[in-house]
Amino acid sequence: GQQLNQSPQSMFIQEGEDVSMNCTSSSIFNTWLWYKQDPGEGPVLLIALYKAGELTSNGRLTAQFGITRKDSFLNISASIPSDVGIYFCAGLDNYGQNFVFGPGTRLSVLP
Amino acid sequence: GAGVSQSPSNKVTEKGKDVELRCDPISGHTALYWYRQSLGQGLEFLIYFQGNSAPDKSGLPSDRFSAERTGGSVSTLTIQRTQQEDSAVYLCASSLVSLSEQFFGPGTRLTVL
Numbered sequence: 466g467q468q469l470n471q472s473p474q475s476m477f478i479q480e481g482e483d484v485s486m487n488c489t490s491s492s493i494f495n496t497w498l499w500y501k502q503d504p505g506e507g508p509v510l511l512i513a514l515y516k517a518g519e520l521t522s523n524g525r526l527t528a529q530f531g532i533t534r535k536d537s538f539l540n541i542s543a544s545i546p547s548d549v550g551i552y553f554c555a556g557l558d559n560y561g562q563n564f565v566f567g568p569g570t571r572l573s574v575l576p
Numbered sequence: 577g578a579g580v581s582q583s584p585s586n587k588v589t590e591k592g593k594d595v596e597l598r599c600d601p602i603s604g605h606t607a608l609y610w611y612r613q614s615l616g617q618g619l620e621f622l623i624y625f626q627g628n629s630a631p632d633k634s635g636l637p638s639d640r641f642s643a644e645r646t647g648g649s650v651s652t653l654t655i656q657r658t659q660q661e662d663s664a665v666y667l668c669a670s671s672l673v674s675l676s677e678q679f680f681g682p683g684t685r686l687t688v689l
Contacts, residue, residue: 498677507580507667507680508619553618555678563632564678566611568618 469556469567477573484541486570488554496557497537498564499528503550511552512539544574578602580681582668588687589658597653597684601670608651609678610643611667619667625651626674658688 470489478484488497496515500508512523514530514537521528527540537556541548551569558565581600589595601608610622621635625645636642640658645651655662665685669678 500680505682507669507682510677510679513677563621563624566619566621571616 469554469565471552471554471567471570473570474568475571475573477575478544479575480544480546482544484544484548484572485538486540486552486572487536487538488556488567489536490556490565491535492558493534494556494558494565495534497528497530498555499526499537499539500553500555501550502553502569508553541572544572546574546576548572549574580668580670580679582666582681582684584684585682586685586687588689590689591660592657594654594656595658595686597655597666597668597686599651599653599668599670599681601649601651601668602679603649605670605672605679606648607671607674607676607678608645609669609671610651610653611669612637613665613667613683615664622653622666655686658686660688662686663688 498513499511501511502508511526512521512528517530517534518532519530525542529538551571553569554567555564583598606627608625611619612622613619623643624632640656643653665683667680667683669680671678
C-alpha cells in the first residue's frame, strides 16, 4: 500500500530555534494534513493543504504542499517548550480512498 | 462544541478476555475512523465508516477485531480473545464528510496482561 515517510524521525532543538520537517511519498497525494500529538492525547489538526504549491500559515507554523504533489513541509518558527510532541503528516491519495499517515517526527525542545 | 469522546480512557484486561471500546463522534459528522497506535509508533488504520455504507474493514488485523456504528453515530470497536500484542492506544476520529479533515478523540489505552 501507499506509504508516507517523515524526516527527521526525531529532533532535539533549543528553545527559540526554527524547525523544519518534511513528509514524502512515491505516490501523488491530493490533500496533505499536518497533526500534532501531545503525550497521552489524540492528534490535533494543525494545517490542511489542498492545492499543489499552496503555502499556508497558522501562527508560528507554516506548511507547504509540494509542487510535485509527492511531498509536504512543515516549519515552526521560534520554537517554544509547548511545541514538544509528535508531528504527523497525512495524505489523501489520488484515488481519494483513504488518508495515509506518516510515522511521525518527534520534536523535543530544550530550554 | 463537544469534540470526539472515547471511553474508557484506560482499559486493563487479561489475555483471552473480550473488550469493547466506545467512540462518540462530533455531532453531524458522517464519517468515523478507528486507528491503532503502538507505543512510539504512527497511526495504523483499522476501519472506516461513511454514513450508511458498508464499512471499509481493510485495516483490521485479524478476525478477532470487529466494529459497529449504530444509527450513524456512536461506534464500538470489539476485540475478542485479546492478546498481549493488542496492547496499544486505540484512537477514533470523525470527519464532517468522507475524507475531509479528521478530528481525533483522546484515545483508549488498552493493556493486555
